Amino acid sequence: MNAEIIAVGSELLLGQIANTNAQFISKQLAELGVNVFYHTAVGDNHNRLEQVIKIAESRSDLLIFTGGLGPTKDDLTKETIAKHMGLELVFDKEALESIKEYFIKTNRKMTENNKKQALVLDGCKVLSNNHGMAPGMFLTKNNCHYMLLPGPPSEMQPMFATYGISALQEKLTNKEVILSRVLRFFGIGESLLETKIEDLIDAQANPTIAPLAGDGEVTLRITSKTDSMETAEELIQETEQKILERVGEYFYGYDDTTLVQELVRKLKEKELTVAAAESLTGGMFQQELTSVAGAGSIFKGGVVCYTNEVKRDILSVKESTIKEMGVVSEQCAKELAENVQKLLNSDIGISFTGVAGPDELEGHPAGTVYLGIAVKGKATAVEKLMLAGTREGNRKRTVRYGQYFILKALEA
Numbered sequence: 001m002n003a004e005i006i007a008v009g010s011e012l013l014l015g016q017i018a019n020t021n022a023q024f025i026s027k028q029l030a031e032l033g034v035n036v037f038y039h040t041a042v043g044d045n046h047n048r049l050e051q052v053i054k055i056a057e058s059r060s061d062l063l064i065f066t067g068g069l070g071p072t073k074d075d076l077t078k079e080t081i082a083k084h085m086g087l088e089l090v091f092d093k094e095a096l097e098s099i100k101e102y103f104i105k106t107n108r109k110m111t112e113n114n115k116k117q118a119l120v121l122d123g124c125k126v127l128s129n130n131h132g133m134a135p136g137m138f139l140t141k142n143n144c145h146y147m148l149l150p151g152p153p154s155e156m157q158p159m160f161a162t163y164g165i166s167a168l169q170e171k172l173t174n175k176e177v178i179l180s181r182v183l184r185f186f187g188i189g190e191s192l193l194e195t196k197i198e199d200l201i202d203a204q205a206n207p208t209i210a211p212l213a214g215d216g217e218v219t220l221r222i223t224s225k226t227d228s229m230e231t232a233e234e235l236i237q238e239t240e241q242k243i244l245e246r247v248g249e250y251f252y253g254y255d256d257t258t259l260v261q262e263l264v265r266k267l268k269e270k271e272l273t274v275a276a277a278e279s280l281t282g283g284m285f286q287q288e289l290t291s292v293a294g295a296g297s298i299f300k301g302g303v304v305c306y307t308n309e310v311k312r313d314i315l316s317v318k319e320s321t322i323k324e325m326g327v328v329s330e331q332c333a334k335e336l337a338e339n340v341q342k343l344l345n346s347d348i349g350i351s352f353t354g355v356a357g358p359d360e361l362e363g364h365p366a367g368t369v370y371l372g373i374a375v376k377g378k379a380t381a382v383e384k385l386m387l388a389g390t391r392e393g394n395r396k397r398t399v400r401y402g403q404y405f406i407l408k409a410l411e412a
Contacts, residue, residue, distance in 0.1 A: 001145075001172060002035045006052055008068035008077050009151060010043040019067040021149075021156055028160060032168060033176030033225065034062065044074040045268065050084050061144050062168075067151030069134035078137070078148060085141060087118040092117045092126050095135040102133060121148075127163040131155045145171060151358040179232035180223040182356045185250040186259060189220045196246045200239070206240050215269055216397050217259075232256045252407055259403040265297035266410050267348075269321035274406065275313055275346035276302035277336040279327065279353040280369065285399045300346040305336065305400065315339045328354055328360040330370055330382045331396045337372030338380055348409075350402055357391040366391070369398050373409055 005022045013223050019041060026036045036066035039058065040050045049068075056063050068077030070325055096118035103110035104242060117134040118298075120126055127136030132155035137148040149156045184353050185193060190213045194201065197220075201209050222239050224232040244251055253262045286302045287312060289295050303314055308327060311317040317327075317335045325331045333351050343351025350373050357366025367387035374380040383405055386392045 001062050001168075002037055002060050003029055003062040004038040004040060004056045004064045005036060006056060006063060006348055007039070007041045007151075008044065008049060008065060009041075010045075010074070012067075013043050014042045017232075020153055021151070024153070024157055025064055025066070028165065030178040030180065031166075031285045032165065033178050034168070035173075035178075035257060044068065044076060045085075046076055047078050049076065049080045051086055053081065057144055062147070062404075063144065064147045066149045066156055069117065069136075069148060069150050071133075072114050073182060073237060075116075077181045078119065079119060081146065083147065085121070085146075086256050088121045088122040091115070091118050092120045094128065095120070095129070095133075098129075100134045125167055127159050127167070129155055129159055130162070131158055136160075136164065138164070140171065141169055176225055176227060176228050177232050178223065179226045179229065180221055180237060181236050181240065182255045183220045183222065183243065184217060184250060184253045184255075184257065185219065185247060186217045186400065188218060188247060188250040193218050193220075193247055193250070197243055200242055200246075204324065207235050209239065209243070216400055227310065252404065259400055259407070261292055263407055264289065264292045264295050264298060266407060268294065270410060272410070273298050273300050273352060274348040274349040275300040275340045275344035277340035277349065277351040278302060278304050279311070279336075279351075280356045281352045281395050281399055282306060283401075284395055285350070285352065285402055286401060288403075300344040302344075303340060311336065315343065320402060326364075328362050328370065328382065333370035333372035333382045334374075334380050337382075338376040341374045341376070348406060349375050350406060352386070352398055354398065356398075358396050367399075369394070369395050371398070371405060373403055373405055375409055378409075381405075 006158050007019050007022055011017050023040045040052055042049050065077050068075045078089060094210060098116055099114055104332050120135060121137050121139055124137040124139040128136060129135050132148050136159050139146055149159060190211055194211050208221045210221045211326050212219045212221060222236050224235040233249055252259060278285055283304045283334045289299050305311045305315050308322055311327060312319060312322060315336055316339045316386050317332055320336060321331050336351030337349040352371055354365050354369030355361040360366060369385040369387060371383045372380060385398055385401060
């Protein structure tokens, strides 16, 4: 079964909301072994929607519509589909009673147009809406399957999970499973990573390997399609092992995780604490760390040492270091990391000092960054970065490098 997901709503095309429904449905269909080859978005217009339906029917045998089932005039999905298929719209008694009960329960007057939400395609399987008013629909005609779902995710997701999946399973003859796993890498560019595993990509069949560039990092999606979850897991595991043998030093996590989430998890696991001294990043590292639930158990605190006076008077950077080597230096980063670790009695101290840009500082070009990492019982490490980008981009990448370097220090 090859599916196309059609999102109906001008608000999508205007950029007012994101099409998260398609993402959710695609993931659910993959687990059923259903291919999703197209995502389409179309505005609230009869003619354009009908054109989209005709195109979708020519290339897909499962069309899933989201949105356009509400009570207003611009909610026209089922009307357009009914006209296109030559079907009548009829009232579903159960849905109509549910809508009436909702207005009685909320002590609100029910307007006539709300009855429209109880209209369904004649002969369809009605998908109950336990979290809203408009029911969903599923029907098959001329070897093509059509599913209509409401637009609000809070209604669509439980409806699809509770009723939509079972309706599709009844139609599936070839029971297959599509399983994906995302490997996340930092500190290596997309082109270099692809070069290191180029032969694996060229030889791919099942599983497939797809590189994806992210915000300052790279991901690899491994996808396997087989007749069982166990076989899919085995195939993915074999491919993952081959990849990590080549580029495992840059790997930090799976699927939807982030560097900062992995850092908090690892620090918790090892029962270690961290403190930060931030100059060019201005508190961004601390902000990201504390955005993760549970960070209170691993984060002692930090100092935003944006001026030389704070570096000297609060974090005890030597006057000679500032005058002779400058604040954009390995020695300054080292002292900041060691001193904030001692000041706040943490297991790890990290420091960020450098030039965010756009202007140079102390003769250093924008993007010059020093990160110090002081771990109790170990020699302090200082990493030098030469970044190229905007001021804000340099600051964000500096924070991510800091998270990455601590993770690597914890593995040593």
